[in-house]
Amino acid sequence: MTTHTTRMLIVGSGPAGLSAAIYGARAGFQPIVVQGLQPGGQLTITTDVENYPGFKDVIQGPWLMEQMQAQAEHVGTRMLWDTIVSIDLNGPPFRAIGDSGDVYESETLVIATGAQAKWLGVPGEVELAGKGVSACATCDGFFYRGKKVAVIGGGNTAVEEALYLTNHSPEVTLIHRRDSLRAERILQDRLFAHPNVRVLWNQKVDRFLGDPLAGGLTGLALTDTVTGAASTFAADGAFVAIGHAPATELFNGKLAMDASGYLLVEPGTPKTAIPGVFACGDVMDPVYRQAVTAAGTGCMAALDAERFVAEREFAAQRMVQAAE
Numbered sequence: 341m342t343t344h345t346t347r348m349l350i351v352g353s354g355p356a357g358l359s360a361a362i363y364g365a366r367a368g369f370q371p372i373v374v375q376g377l378q379p380g381g382q383l384t385i386t387t388d389v390e391n392y393p394g395f396k397d398v399i400q401g402p403w404l405m406e407q408m409q410a411q412a413e414h415v416g417t418r419m420l421w422d423t424i425v426s427i428d429l430n431g432p433p434f435r436a437i438g439d440s441g442d443v444y445e446s447e448t449l450v451i452a453t454g455a456q457a458k459w460l461g462v463p464g465e466v467e468l469a470g471k472g473v474s475a476c477a478t479c480d481g482f483f484y485r486g487k488k489v490a491v492i493g494g495g496n497t498a499v500e501e502a503l504y505l506t507n508h509s510p511e512v513t514l515i516h517r518r519d520s521l522r523a524e525r526i527l528q529d530r531l532f533a534h535p536n537v538r539v540l541w542n543q544k545v546d547r548f549l550g551d552p553l554a555g556g557l558t559g560l561a562l563t564d565t566v567t568g569a570a571s572t573f574a575a576d577g578a579f580v581a582i583g584h585a586p587a588t589e590l591f592n593g594k595l596a597m598d599a600s601g602y603l604l605v606e607p608g609t610p611k612t613a614i615p616g617v618f619a620c621g622d623v624m625d626p627v628y629r630q631a632v633t634a635a636g637t638g639c640m641a642a643l644d645a646e647r648f649v650a651e652r653e654f655a656a657q658r659m660v661q662a663a664e
């Protein structure tokens with residue numbers, strides 16, 4: 341068992357965590373990034389990335405994350421292969437314990453544990469992921485220009501994704517398992533008014549159809565949840581939009597969360613209710629969830645952590661001077 345001490349402990353190694361690391365390292369904090377179960381985060385399971393600024397040509401998600409990690413290490417970040425299993429937020433110093441048994445002590449804590457898209461878990465979903473099946477219209481919608489696409493779900497995410505896809509596709513079908521949506525009224529109104537959108541009510545997706553090696557997705561096998569009738573829906577792309585699960589179990593009972601488990605922060609900042617503890621990226625963002633927004637809030641977390649440390653040091657100095 342080793343005890344690692346740092347001025348900035350970053351939990352999570354997606355764009356939020358690594359951006360915080362780059363800023364923290366350049367401020368001389370020698371941050372430690374504990375990488376977690378999916379080093380590099382959600383981008384490591386995507387393929388083409390066309391919306392991260394700075395690259396004229398399409399880049400690959402895993403490559404982008406390798407570059408971010410190399411950049412973070414180059415400026416002085418220590419990347420450690422471990423997964424935090426428990427954490428004590430009565431600090432500073434904050435104290436975390438890894439799966440390895442190692443202990444991490446830090447003056448500031450940056451939580452960048454991210455979120456995972458929820459999947460349906462039906463046959464064909466894994467095999468056709470990236471070959472017609474996706475969980476992110478903003479990331480992949482562009483690849484279905486002029487094609488027929490389906491969105492599965494009935495919440496805000498599904499409706500926003502369906503509306504986004506109308507920018508590219510003349511035929512967007514929302515497939516929902518019930519006969520009403522849970523999305524906000526204003527979004528529903530926009531959806532129903534859109535000429536390129538139709539809704540298939542009371543339909544459960546049983547499987548995704550197509551050959552991963554030849555042409556990808558061709559359609560979806562559906563069952564009517566009221567009549568039990570089976571049908572096939574032809575589509576070139578299918579977007580699963582049934583919600584995301586933020587990785588916040590570690591912080592249950594320790595930090596405030598919304599009803600879906602996202603960490604609550606002071607609006608417009610990455611500050612949690614505990615001074616010195618910051619949250620950035622998808623773990624605190626149920627709305628935008630983009631690599632570039634995660635990177636942006638990661639930067640904000642590092643800047644606020646630097647300010648937090650500077651203010652503590654200034655206060656400590658003042659106390660020493662007052663005592664002299």
Ligand code: NDP
Nearest residue numbers: 493494495496497498517518522581582583584600626627
């Ligand atoms: P939600 O949990 O609100 O909705 C999930 C949807 O997926 C529901 O319609 C649900 O159906 C459906 N669903 C869940 N599991 C399955 C399944 N196995 N098979 C078929 N359908 C399924 O998730 P969202 O991601 O839409 O939203 C999460 C949170 O983020 C919400 O609080 C939302 O308001 C917020 N959000 C806000 C945005 C904004 O403000 N612009 C944008 C996006 C999200 P059913 O209705 O039958 O339960």
